[in-house]
Amino acid sequence: MYSEASLYCLLVTVLTFHTNNARLIPFQHLANKPLTIDAISINNLPIRSTDVTVAKRQTTSPPKANTTICYPLVGCFDNNDPFNNAGLEVPQSPELIDTAFLFFTQDSPTNPEFLSYEDDSSILKADINPSRWLRIIIHGFTNNRDSVWMGKLKTELLKLKNDELSDVILVDWGNGAKFPFYANAASNTRLVGKQIGLLLEKLQQLKGVSLDKVHCIGHSLGAHTCGQASNAVNNQLARISGLDPAGPLFSGKKTAVRLDKDDA
Numbered sequence: 001m002y003s004e005a006s007l008y009c010l011l012v013t014v015l016t017f018h019t020n021n022a023r024l025i026p027f028q029h030l031a032n033k034p035l036t037i038d039a040i041s042i043n044n045l046p047i048r049s050t051d052v053t054v055a056k057r058q059t060t061s062p063p064k065a066n067t068t069i070c071y072p073l074v075g076c077f078d079n080n081d082p083f084n085n086a087g088l089e090v091p092q093s094p095e096l097i098d099t100a101f102l103f104f105t106q107d108s109p110t111n112p113e114f115l116s117y118e119d120d121s122s123i124l125k126a127d128i129n130p131s132r133w134l135r136i137i138i139h140g141f142t143n144n145r146d147s148v149w150m151g152k153l154k155t156e157l158l159k160l161k162n163d164e165l166s167d168v169i170l171v172d173w174g175n176g177a178k179f180p181f182y183a184n185a186a187s188n189t190r191l192v193g194k195q196i197g198l199l200l201e202k203l204q205q206l207k208g209v210s211l212d213k214v215h216c217i218g219h220s221l222g223a224h225t226c227g228q229a230s231n232a233v234n235n236q237l238a239r240i241s242g243l244d245p246a247g248p249l250f251s252g253k254k255t256a257v258r259l260d261k262d263d264a
Contacts, residue, residue, distance in 0.1 A: 109154075
């Protein structure tokens with residue numbers, strides 16, 4: 001896997017896809033480039049399947065085909081085609097993954113407010129300004145909210161000014177992305193993406209947040225989680241930046257399970 005130092009260097013430029021063409025644009029110009037997908041790769045090299053262990057599982061019973069599992073609020077998930085890409089794993093429970101949404105502003109860059117789609121009061125009391133960009137940062141496999149690169153990126157985004165003034169949400173789903181359980185983590189991107197979609201719907205309803213000012217930035221499995229989050233809100237996100245989108249269990253699979261240029 002790549003070091004946090006090399007990942008941070010990656011944030012300087014963004015590779016933006018327009019149909020079959022691509023061009024490099026400075027990172028500071030991300031905000032006002034709506035309806036695009038960024039896919040960035042260190043040295044333009046994909047993650048190889050040998051970089052992760054895809055066979056390890058967190059449960060001892062083997063997964064079964066034609067399985068559907070349902071959870072309150074987030075709904076049901078099956079492992080039928082095309083969602084059989086993760087070794088037939090279905091997403092683990094919201095209680096196990098324990099996703100946290102940490103909200104930061106320029107006025108409060110180090111002391112986050114915790115948002116919850118299950119608790120309207122957590123959103124109503126938060127200093128959410130719909131005129132600002134909302135940047136959502138999602139980590140990948142083996143990471144969590146304490147990953148250094150997430151803090152550095154959050155700090156840089158909070159420095160943006162004028163039309164690019166931003167608030168930031170860090171998405172911590174570390175309990176669902178633990179080494180060496182890669183297949184579970186790959187499947188969990190679906191549930192975490194749905195949770196982000198539910199949060200965005202609440203932000204729209206309670207704070208007037210517009211999806212055309214939402215920018216999702218995900219690394220590794222987090223890139224595909226951004227795609228799932230956008231799917232949950234009918235692909236209306238303004239921008240998605242995928243930092244080294246994970247290859248194993250996603251490369252060559254149908255677009256419903258992975259980040260795709262049509263997700264925003």
